[in-house]
Amino acid sequence: MILDVKGLDVDYVSAKGAVRAVNDVSFQLRRGEILGVAGESGCGKSTLIMAIMRLLRPPAALTGGEVWLHPRDGEPVDLAARTDRELRTLRWRRIAVVLQSAMDALNPVARLSAQFADVLKAHGYRDAGKRTAELLEMVGISPDRARSYPHEMSGGMRQRAMIALALACDPELVVMDEPTTAVDVVMQRQILSQILQLRDRLGFSVVFVTHDLSLLVELADRIAVMYAGRIVEIGEAAGIYADPKHPYTKGLRDSFPPLRAPVTKLSGIPGTPPALRDLPPGCAFEPRCARRFGDCAERRPELLPVGGGLAACHLHDRERAHV
Amino acid sequence: MSDIPILAAEDVTKHFESRDGVGRHVTVRAVENVTLRLHRGRIAALVGESGSGKTTLARLLAQFYPVTSGRILLRGEPVTGPDRRFAGEVQLVFQDPFASLNSLRRVEHNLRRALKLHAHPAGDEHVRELLGKVNLTPEAEFARKLPHELSGGQRQRVAIARALAVRPSVLLGDEPISMLDVSIRLDVLNLLARLRDEEGLALLYITHDIASARYLSDDVFVMYAGQMVEGGPAESVIQEPKHPYTRLLVDSSPDPERAAGSSAFTAAEKLGEPPSLVDPPPGCRFHPRCPFARDECRTEFPPRTEFPDGGWTNCWLHVTRPEDTPTP
Ligand SMILES: Nc1ncnc2c1ncn2[C@@H]1O[C@H](COP(=O)(O)OP(=O)(O)O)[C@@H](O)[C@H]1O
Ligand SMILES: Nc1ncnc2c1ncn2[C@@H]1O[C@H](COP(=O)(O)OP(=O)(O)O)[C@@H](O)[C@H]1O
Ligand code: SF4
Ligand SMILES: [Mg+2]
Ligand SMILES: [Mg+2]
Numbered sequence: 191m192i193l194d195v196k197g198l199d200v201d202y203v204s205a206k207g208a209v210r211a212v213n214d215v216s217f218q219l220r221r222g223e224i225l226g227v228a229g230e231s232g233c234g235k236s237t238l239i240m241a242i243m244r245l246l247r248p249p250a251a252l253t254g255g256e257v258w259l260h261p262r263d264g265e266p267v268d269l270a271a272r273t274d275r276e277l278r279t280l281r282w283r284r285i286a287v288v289l290q291s292a293m294d295a296l297n298p299v300a301r302l303s304a305q306f307a308d309v310l311k312a313h314g315y316r317d318a319g320k321r322t323a324e325l326l327e328m329v330g331i332s333p334d335r336a337r338s339y340p341h342e343m344s345g346g347m348r349q350r351a352m353i354a355l356a357l358a359c360d361p362e363l364v365v366m367d368e369p370t371t372a373v374d375v376v377m378q379r380q381i382l383s384q385i386l387q388l389r390d391r392l393g394f395s396v397v398f399v400t401h402d403l404s405l406l407v408e409l410a411d412r413i414a415v416m417y418a419g420r421i422v423e424i425g426e427a428a429g430i431y432a433d434p435k436h437p438y439t440k441g442l443r444d445s446f447p448p449l450r451a452p453v454t455k456l457s458g459i460p461g462t463p464p465a466l467r468d469l470p471p472g473c474a475f476e477p478r479c480a481r482r483f484g485d486c487a488e489r490r491p492e493l494l495p496v497g498g499g500l501a502a503c504h505l506h507d508r509e510r511a512h513v
Numbered sequence: 514m515s516d517i518p519i520l521a522a523e524d525v526t527k528h529f530e531s532r533d534g535v536g537r538h539v540t541v542r543a544v545e546n547v548t549l550r551l552h553r554g555r556i557a558a559l560v561g562e563s564g565s566g567k568t569t570l571a572r573l574l575a576q577f578y579p580v581t582s583g584r585i586l587l588r589g590e591p592v593t594g595p596d597r598r599f600a601g602e603v604q605l606v607f608q609d610p611f612a613s614l615n616s617l618r619r620v621e622h623n624l625r626r627a628l629k630l631h632a633h634p635a636g637d638e639h640v641r642e643l644l645g646k647v648n649l650t651p652e653a654e655f656a657r658k659l660p661h662e663l664s665g666g667q668r669q670r671v672a673i674a675r676a677l678a679v680r681p682s683v684l685l686g687d688e689p690i691s692m693l694d695v696s697i698r699l700d701v702l703n704l705l706a707r708l709r710d711e712e713g714l715a716l717l718y719i720t721h722d723i724a725s726a727r728y729l730s731d732d733v734f735v736m737y738a739g740q741m742v743e744g745g746p747a748e749s750v751i752q753e754p755k756h757p758y759t760r761l762l763v764d765s766s767p768d769p770e771r772a773a774g775s776s777a778f779t780a781a782e783k784l785g786e787p788p789s790l791v792d793p794p795p796g797c798r799f800h801p802r803c804p805f806a807r808d809e810c811r812t813e814f815p816p817r818t819e820f821p822d823g824g825w826t827n828c829w830l831h832v833t834r835p836e837d838t839p840t841p
Pocket of ligand 2: 568
């Protein structure tokens with residue numbers, strides 16, 4: 191195991207009070223595993239990533255939970271309990287991040303080589319030039335592009351450069367927030383196959399956030415589905431797709447028309463996610479759920495084992511009672 | 514499909530005069546020699562990577578700017594400019610619904626204004642009828658809302674209602690769902706399908722989401738680097754792509770059902786990127802990325818090959834030259 195997140199809470203604090211954007215989130219990540227996190231916009235994916243990386247800034251505040259990192263060598267550390275200074279020794283070397291707007295995060299007036307050198311030198315790499323060339327090559331960028339300025343590169347190339355930079359100090363865990371959302375399908379495919387190959391070669395673990403569940407089925411080993419700040423289902427990728435246990439997961443899956451299978455009329459998920467400020471007391475998905483019954487609206491379902499994974503839905507109360 | 518297309522681009526070219534990174538004058542060959550015909554009651558999808566010229570073609574069709582060469586025909590008649598009559602027939606729906614809405618005014622004001630502009634009756638009942646057409650019910654409630662009080666999907670449906678207010682016969686959708694949450698994309702696609710089926714609209718659906726193009730459209734057209742390289746019935750173009758670029762697009766699309774390693778392209782990790790439109794490669798513009806490229810691909814643009822199912826492509830792989838055919 192590389193990461194063990196326990197009961198993570200993140201609030202956005204304002205004059206009107208606090209809004210919980212990440213609510214009691216727990217999951218574990220195995221070494222070398224790719225965990226996909228999916229859900230509609232506003233469900234808390236980016237907030238979760240920022241909390242794990244300890245990059246939250248006001249009005250966001252980490253209000254509860256633990257984020258245990260289990261390094262290859264050395265003692266486990268609770269990232270949630272460390273000071274910013276202590277975190278500095280862990281970032282880049284142990285954990286690295288590729289943000290949603292990474293493509294635009296490069297300094298526009300510095301050559302790629304200078305930006306790589308900054309990071310590499312700060313972490314004791316002596317031959318930054320050689321390492322930069324190696325890193326660019328890993329993501330399919332010709333090393334002579336190191337002399338380029340960001341504006342001389344396509345969006346897809348900038349995004350790959352950011353992935354290369356995240357890998358600069360050979361981290362054990364890389365978290366990525368929608369790294370392919372702004373590029374088109376061909377570039378997306380290239381980036382995804384590079385992530386898979388590099389993971390196999392270098393052995394890092396990945397938390398990969400996206401709104402596109404269809405893409406995760408091909409990429410991830412396991413998938414967590416978030417709704418209104420909580421994980422509502424988590425399990426093996428193939429199982430999540432073939433046999434979703436939560437009606438929301440099923441709704442998301444059926445929101446993607448098939449590429450090959452016969453076309454039938456699909457309808458997506460009716461309605462919109464609830465406002466986090468006034469969540470229903472029961473299941474947050476209840477107002478949109480076609481299978482709601484009994485006291486779904488009053489009693490909140492816990493994230494409990496069903497099949498090979500976990501799901502938070504009362505539909506499974508009965509089969510659990512029999513086990 | 515022998516009837517006259519409602520709106521057609523015939524052999525159109527659009528060049529933009531622009532400046533490059535160091536200020537030199539350049540010509541961007543955004544669209545070259547493209548023909549696209551839109552028919553009543555049919556949806557044509559236009560797919561291709563970003564920068565391939567899709568938006569430029571839609572804007573030429575909408576008379577946003579003049580063609581460099583070629584013709585735009587409305588019901589067979591050459592169009593000379595964006596006059597009132599043309600705008601009454603052809604409407605564009607943008608990726609960002611805010612682009613066509615006045616965000617300071619209520620939904621009803623936005624719709625009423627479009628109705629009046631085209632001299633249609635603009636009473637409350639007409640506003641409500643429009644909202645009903647795009648499934649925004651209760652209509653009276655939505656009429657009173659400001660654009661920012663709506664969800665993204667609802668806002669896009671208001672933008673579509675606004676386009677419908679002029680009673681167009683053609684709707685050009687430039688990535689109309691790409692900014693929407695996945696869960697509500699189908700809602701907008703189903704609405705477009707209903708407008709085709711019930712109102713007989715001719716629709717252009719621009720996207721790079723191949724699965725949604727297959728879901729919605731009757732025909733699919735594929736652009737690469739400013740040129741149209743394949744077209745035909747949706748199912749045949751997507752299930753049996755003839756052009757290697759179409760195949761690359763389809764193989765690159767997310768597909769949960771795909772067996773691992775079943776693509777000709779996934780093995781090659783350096784698929785490159787589309788070429789510059791200032792100085793595009795000679796011959797077939799796809800040849801630098803094409804695993805099947807041969808000599809003629811590098812020098813000469815391939816002629817069009819037509820197939821029995823109505824599909825066609827411009828690719829040397831499908832060209833049988835007279836000298837290749839054995840004489841009986
Ligand atoms: N700066 C902010 N101030 C207040 N609330 C915010 C802020 N950023 C995000 N939120 C809230 O947190 C929720 C989760 O946001 P986010 O993590 O960005 O979701 P996702 O990445 O899944 O789209 C949103 O629904 C929003 O209500
Ligand atoms: N007004 C313009 N001036 C100069 N170049 C333009 C202009 N509009 C589009 N282009 C160029 O034309 C090409 C095609 O762009 P576009 O039609 O937007 O493609 P797509 O919609 O397929 O992404 C691109 O190289 C783009 O940079
Ligand atoms: S708990 Fe009830 S309302 Fe919630 S997803 Fe399950 S069936 Fe639907
Ligand atoms: Mg986000
Ligand atoms: Mg475009």
